[in-house]
Amino acid sequence: MAEPIFYVDHSDIREDRLADVQRGMRDLAAFVEAHEPQLIAYHFYVDERESTMTVVAVHPDPASMELHLELGGPKFRAFGELIRMRSIDVYGRPGPVVTDRLRQKAEMLGGGTVTLHTLQAGFSRLAPVT
Template identity: 40%
Template structure:
């Protein structure tokens, strides 16, 4: 289980909370950037009408996601009154520990967890490999 993972969560923005949510997510993104050097990408997106928010992150491996949930997890509760989590989608294999952490997040924010197991394909994420031609 050393392949990269993609995490995507989608939430409804509670009425009248968009400005407060944007500020909270800017603060959270800054925290993640400063404290999680292994995360490949962390981006927040809002729908054109401001009614939905999606948070996308890409992790080098499962331990990066585990670390994110432990380190950033304590910063999720202040966001809870601003959103209603619809779902968390994980693209990649997860551990039992990550599932427990994700279930705890859905207990706090609502929503469901959807795991997409890896299938055929390739990735150019991660360290470059040496190939002979």
């Protein structure tokens, strides 16, 4: 069984663009929910100062993340004028194709860093315990 991949990114919301970002978040979340049934979780957050957007996603495997980047590419570009990406952190092993695409995404959205974190210990309970 492939280990899950946890994705977290942080972006600065550009001045006076919060409402646009919120509309974009709802649109993208609805699109992903409709087109990517394999995704375990996909959430957008805005900090209390309403200046930072955070995206948290849980993929079951690298193929899920690759599909997400392929399908979401055009939608991600729409955020280019709304945010400046600061960082992408990936927990797990996405593979070289996904890593390259994440670096391209970060560059397109403002030049943020991409950091990969390798699992050292732990476990996941992704299905309910019965």
